[in-house]
Structure formats: C-alpha cells, structure tokens
Amino acid sequence: MKLQLAIDDLSMEEALKLTDSILEYIDIIEMGSPFLMEYGMEAVRSFKNRYPEKEILADLKIMDAGFFEAELAFRAGADYATVLGVTDLLTIQGCQDAAEQYGRKIYVDMICVPDIPTRMKAIEEIGVFGISVHTGVDQQAAGRSAIDDLKLMLEHRQKAEISVAGGIHSGTIQSYIDAGADVVISGGGICHSENPRLEAAKIAKCIAERTK
Numbered sequence: 001m002k003l004q005l006a007i008d009d010l011s012m013e014e015a016l017k018l019t020d021s022i023l024e025y026i027d028i029i030e031m032g033s034p035f036l037m038e039y040g041m042e043a044v045r046s047f048k049n050r051y052p053e054k055e056i057l058a059d060l061k062i063m064d065a066g067f068f069e070a071e072l073a074f075r076a077g078a079d080y081a082t083v084l085g086v087t088d089l090l091t092i093q094g095c096q097d098a099a100e101q102y103g104r105k106i107y108v109d110m111i112c113v114p115d116i117p118t119r120m121k122a123i124e125e126i127g128v129f130g131i132s133v134h135t136g137v138d139q140q141a142a143g144r145s146a147i148d149d150l151k152l153m154l155e156h157r158q159k160a161e162i163s164v165a166g167g168i169h170s171g172t173i174q175s176y177i178d179a180g181a182d183v184v185i186s187g188g189g190i191c192h193s194e195n196p197r198l199e200a201a202k203i204a205k206c207i208a209e210r211t212k
C-alpha cells in the first residue's frame with residue numbers, strides 16, 4: 001500500500017518546503033489539478049528533478065485529446081497521468097497508448113461516474129494500470145465520503161490497482177486501509193494540517209502497520 005501526497009492549492013515555495021519535510025513518509029507526489037493550472041508542466045519537471053526517487057503523478061483529469069495530453073505529462077517526466085472515467089473510451093485508450101509508448105501508467109479517475117461496475121469493466125478491458133475512487137472537494141463539502149465507492153470498486157476490480165481520494169486524513173485512514181485500497185491519497189489532510197509532518201507520519205504509521 002502506497003501513500004500519495006496531493007498538492008493542490010499551495011504555492012510552489014510552500015509545496016517544495018512541505019514535500020522536503022515529509023519526503024520519508026510518501027511514495028507518490030501528485031501534482032494536483034489546480035497546481036498544474038497554476039504552474040503547468042514545469043511543476044512536473046521541477047518535482048521530478050528534485051525528487052528523482054519518488055513517483056510523480058500529473059492529475060490532469062484528461063477529458064479529450066487523450067494521447068496528446070497524456071504525452072505532455074510523460075514528456076515532462078510524470079510516472080502517472082490521470083484521465084476521467086466519464087469521458088469517451090477512445091480518450092482513455094489514447095492515454096493508455098501514450099503510457100505504453102513512454103513506459104508509464106494511467107489512472108482513471110471515477111469522479112461522477114454513475115454506474116461504477118459497468119464502467120470499470122469497459123475501462124479494465126483497455127488495460128490501464130489503475131482506477132481511482134474519488135469523492136471531490138465539492139462533494140466532500142456536501143458530506144460525502146469515498147468509502148462506499150471504494151468497497152464497490154474493490155468488489156468489481158479484475159486486475160487494476162485501486163487508489164482512493166476524498167478528504168482522507170489520519171483520523172479516517174484506517175477504514176480505507178481496512179477496505180484494502182492499493183494507494184491512499186491525502187491532500188488537504190496533510191497540506192492543511194497544523195503539523196503536516198506529524199500528520200504524514202501518523203498516516204504512514206497506519207499504512208506500515210497494515211503491511212507488516
């Protein structure tokens with residue numbers, strides 16, 4: 001089980017300082033969608049250069065032009081790019097083609113997919129590396145959590161890795177671990193904690209105990 005730090009709404013300076021301070025606890029560094037809107041692919045290049053031993057995920061949430069947009073991320077050094085599960089399967093296939101050409105990986109973000117089991121089957125046929133359960137920030141504000149969708153996706157997965165995001169922090173991580181996610185993603189839980197290093201350490205400790 002891996003821990004993915006999502007960097008969404010920090011400045012570049014804040015993001016580098018925070019990442020430096022918690023590096024030992026994280027496996028994947030996500031360049032979040034708002035962070036990429038602010039800094040573009042230069043953010044991916046900078047983070048890959050500074051942390052070559054870590055995996056970098058570009059959360060592009062691709063909706064169209066799958067090959068072209070995924071290629072932008074891979075050329076900048078991303079190990080993973082994301083595409084939306086609600087888009088056309090041709091777009092997801094384009095992303096997968098780019099991943100195969102560059103030797104990298106795609107995660108399909110299932111935010112707002114109405115019929116998860118049916119869509120998962122079609123997505124798995126494309127052969128993507130991973131599928132993400134995602135309860136978005138706006139959905140979290142309306143009181144939703146990702147745990148039920150995670151359980152549903154784990155029930156229906158064939159071989160894709162499953163990651164989960166949606167307001168996860170040290171107080172809620174245990175249920176996601178117990179359910180059996182392959183990757184847990186924490187953004188605001190770590191980045192907006194009063195003590196991000198302590199928060200990341202607590203999450204990493206729960207994960208380490210599970211994998212003992």
Ligand SMILES: O=C(CO)[C@H](O)[C@H](O)COP(=O)(O)O
Nearest residue numbers: 006165166167168186187188
């Ligand atoms: O993709 C995202 C928002 O669209 C976030 O990166 C993801 O939801 C993780 O952040 P948080 O833990 O704050 O929910």
